[in-house]
Amino acid sequence: MKTSFFPKNENFVADTVLMVRPLHFGYNAQTAESNHYQQKPDEAATEIAQKALAEADLFCQQLKEAQIEVLRYDDLPETPDALFPNNWIVFHRCGKISLFPMAAPNRRLERRLQVVLDILEENNFFYQNIFDYTSYENENQFLEGTGSLLIDRQNRVVYAARSERTQEAPLLHFCKDFNYKPILFDAFVEPNSENRVYHTNVLMALSPKVAVICLEAIPEGAEKTQLLETLADTGKQVLPISFAQKQAFAGNLLFLKNKKGKHFWVLSQTAFEALQETQKATLAQEGDFIVAAIPTIERIGGGSVRCMLAEVLNPKK
Numbered sequence: 001m002k003t004s005f006f007p008k009n010e011n012f013v014a015d016t017v018l019m020v021r022p023l024h025f026g027y028n029a030q031t032a033e034s035n036h037y038q039q040k041p042d043e044a045a046t047e048i049a050q051k052a053l054a055e056a057d058l059f060c061q062q063l064k065e066a067q068i069e070v071l072r073y074d075d076l077p078e079t080p081d082a083l084f085p086n087n088w089i090v091f092h093r094c095g096k097i098s099l100f101p102m103a104a105p106n107r108r109l110e111r112r113l114q115v116v117l118d119i120l121e122e123n124n125f126f127y128q129n130i131f132d133y134t135s136y137e138n139e140n141q142f143l144e145g146t147g148s149l150l151i152d153r154q155n156r157v158v159y160a161a162r163s164e165r166t167q168e169a170p171l172l173h174f175c176k177d178f179n180y181k182p183i184l185f186d187a188f189v190e191p192n193s194e195n196r197v198y199h200t201n202v203l204m205a206l207s208p209k210v211a212v213i214c215l216e217a218i219p220e221g222a223e224k225t226q227l228l229e230t231l232a233d234t235g236k237q238v239l240p241i242s243f244a245q246k247q248a249f250a251g252n253l254l255f256l257k258n259k260k261g262k263h264f265w266v267l268s269q270t271a272f273e274a275l276q277e278t279q280k281a282t283l284a285q286e287g288d289f290i291v292a293a294i295p296t297i298e299r300i301g302g303g304s305v306r307c308m309l310a311e312v313l314n315p316k317k
Helices: 044-064 113-122 136-137 168-178 222-233 243-247 269-274 277-286 295-301
Strands: 015-019 070-074 088-093 098-099 129-130 151-153 157-161 182-187 204-206 208-214 237-240 254-257 263-268 288-292
Touching: 015 044, 044 070, 044 113, 044 263, 044 288, 044 295, 070 113, 129 168, 136 168, 151 204, 151 208, 168 182, 182 222, 204 254, 208 277, 222 237, 237 269, 237 277, 243 269, 263 269, 269 288, 269 295, 277 288
Parallel strands: 015 070, 098 129, 157 182, 208 237, 263 288
Antiparallel strands: 088 098, 151 157, 204 208, 254 263
């Protein structure tokens, strides 16, 4: 049976995002073992923080100029990865918030729920219920928000690549609570590698009509077949990217709209330059591009633009 598909339902595309201003960004040794994108810096910590702040501020300004609403607050000295808020909090149109278990102890300090709730209320976003999965940390089981979860809200499907940071028990718990069908699969960093892709959102991105995905990273078998069948059943055109493009963050895109309903693919300059012209043309059929230059954040933090954005879906809409 095919999943319901609602291609014109705009309420599933966010026009508001939550960001964190990275005053204290830096290399996080606690996450480096499982994040193959992170590189140890040669520069001084103060220089890295200054560069990252400049990159993040310019990116924020680009979003605002595109008339995408940005809600923002400052990080804390002990949270070098706080500019990636999508890993600890997810907002739902039903007026609920999910809080997620994270693998690195210093990343758990990023969960500043009251700060976020205050900002939301100041901007007329009101959420009533909190679904807290963080107790899974006591069992060494993790699920890092929309890093781990590719959520197709239209069709009630969640795609997730198994890793140290994306584990089955909390995933199934989340899917049961929110009535999502889980599509779980393996994905690896390189050909013939045993190293898993640390987050699903570095190999896959979704819009109402397109699925950007590094199919080369997923082994042949029943799970890959189910993944492709589900994408087809939900009306997604598959846009494959290569291992090299994945490594350039070409899977770490986010599809947004602005306050006037105009659509955008948001991605980094690294990712944009890695895409072929034919791939860009396919994406451009659905929206314009917002291209952010964030080389320091990508190199030191091991994440790109999608990781920097938590979609805020207004429960009133």
